[in-house]
Amino acid sequence: MRLVHVGLASVNTTVGAFGANVDRALGLAQDMAKAGVTIAVFNEQLVGGYPQEDLVQWQAFVDRQWVELERFAKQTAALPTVFCVGVGLAHQGLRYNCAAVVAGGVVQGLVPKEKLPTYNVFYEGRTFARGAPGLDERHRGVPFGDQLFAFDFGVVGLEVCEDLWSADGPIRRRTYSGAELICNLSASPFRLGVEGTRREMISTRAGDHQCTIAYVNQVGAQDGLVFDGGGFINQNGRMAFELPRFTQGWGGAVVDLDRTLRLRTENTTWRDDQQTWARTAKPVPVRKIEVTTRREGLRYPVPASKSFFLPAAAPTQTPRERYAEDLLDALSLGIGDYYEKTRAFSRLGIALSGGRDSLLTLLIAHRWASRAKVPIETFYMPTRYSSQGTHDAAALIASELGVRFTVLSIDEAFERELAATRTMLGGSTEPTPITMQNVQARLRAQRMWNWANSSGGLFLQTGNMSEKAVGYTTVGGDLMGALAVISNVPKTVVMFLLDYLFEKHGYRGISAVIARPAGPELAHDQVGEAELMPFPILDACFHLFAGEKLSPGDVLEAVAAIFPEVPRATLSGYVRKFVKLFTQSIYKWVQSPISLHVGTLDLDRERALQLPVVTSTEW
DSSP: OOOEEEEEEEOOOOOHHHHHHHHHHHHHHHHHHHOSSSEEEOOOTTTTTHHHHHGGSSSSHHHHHHHHHHHHHHTTTTSSEEEEEEEEEEEEEEEEEEEEETTTTHHHHEEOOOOOOOOOOHHHHHHHOOOOTTOOOEEETTTEEEEEETTTEEEEEEETTHHHHSSTSSSHHHHTTTOOOOEEEEEOBBTTTHHHHHHHHHHHHHHHTSEEEEEEOOOOTTTTTEEEEEEEEEEEEEEEEEEEEESSSEEEEEEEHHHHHHHHHHHHHHHHHHHHHHHHHHOOOOOEEOOOOEEEEEEOOOTSSSSSSSSOOOOOOOOHHHHHHHOOOHHHHHHHHHHHHOOOOOOEEEOOOSSSSHHHHHHHHHHHHHHHHEEEEEEEETTTTOOOOHHHHHHHHHHHHHHHEOOOHHHHHHHHHHHHHHTTSSSSSSHHHHHHHHHHHHHHHHHHHHHHHHTTTTEOOOOHHHHHHHTOSTTTTTTTOOOESTTSSOOHHHHHHHHHHHHHHOHHHHHHHHHSSSOOOOSSOOHHHHHSOOOOHHHHHIIIISSSOOOHHHHHHHHHHHHHSHHHHHHHHHHHHHHHHHHHHHHHHTSSSOOOSSSOOOOOOTSSSOOOOSHHHHH
């Protein structure tokens, strides 16, 4: 047996906080060494934080990372553990996203990332250069390029995040060249369902390439991106360990690398493919690292059940619970890290309307703030159109959560603004009904900004993605805030989460809100679905048109299959209405605040769905 204790360490980093990031890593490194970890894998861009975006164009920003990497090496010199650390560097005028091998107090080697994603929320191809097969150079005297590392316990290959997501990634030539353990340093943002995708992808890669994969992901939020952390150790297609998500920390497992080699000899397909490749390809060079690791006392890995034949215990969460908890964890982490890492705020503030969106935003904020001991203040700002029911629902949930609740009417200010608008119109023209609605929303936003400026509060924007997509929101009003919490959460998911939270916690305030039709109460008897369309149909149109990029005609065919009970003529009208509102509303949603990304389809022009503001729909 060749037993190796593999450790995975997920660190909550902040971009540019070099010293603090390395300090966190050093604490985990000490803990892993004490626990007998042979090789420890940290996340991508550990030193500088991720994503660094255009900050890497500043030479001083890149140079400082090397200083901290050397400090990490120096302070771990006495530890009998090999460390894999994510770092950025500048080499011959180019910037590289690298995995560094640190052992014996020395940076032993640097392996640059090859696959640079430039899709969805990623922009790495804009700033970083790609590693390449056969790259063999030196950076500050350290071997830099496509290489493997031979330790006293086995041969290790390093790669960074996207390298593993490509079926044609460097793992193929590196395992064919002798790598037994592939360490992937990752910073993969949370997206609904991505954890299952990662699990399947890693199992597939480990099985296809007959190797052991140690994968670890960054945890924490940076601007609007949320990283759920976690990690996997997978041996030749069989999962050996899973690191908990949404928390900083480490964990690991013992693997027998002799088993990995034995499975290679048994797999004739892998063996034949390797031999075919070796006839024409140049092997990746293997650098021998003269350090001694500590592996005495390691025991053969056995299942928790102590049976190699019986299945593992069933998961404790249902798929519905897992979906809801993942989404709520991601959103609350996004709020918490934005609040803590900006270091600009003293409390959270929400304009609580008594409706679904502000209620869900409050519940998500409370999920984090109750643990962090951060105060939340809520404000109910009624006009003549506000009902007693929404007031009572807002007051009830605020009381149940124990947050400050202030009622402050804007009706008098509403009258003054209408009078001012009439004057601006020359006195002979009345403000339009839409203007009258928007005036109320803007007054509320103005007062929230005044409160935020005076109190140091973080003003949370509460709008959802469905209504934002079709412009059912007010520029300068409910579209405004410092951080948009649920602006990438569809309305149907808002309703789903509220149902789930009511079942879990039993808050009467939730029941009081969802008992009423959804509407902004900016006019008499206003109901959102009556003014737009049923939200399930709206969300279906949104997904099909903006997500799947279907033509309006194809969208109609799809929604007709989803909602056969609705007359086709009615659905056709809904589709035309959606496409018109969506394309006409881009100018609105590009002005919204930073939003938390939680899905594969987000309304964020700088990050995800990049559409021109001025466009025609002739096509």
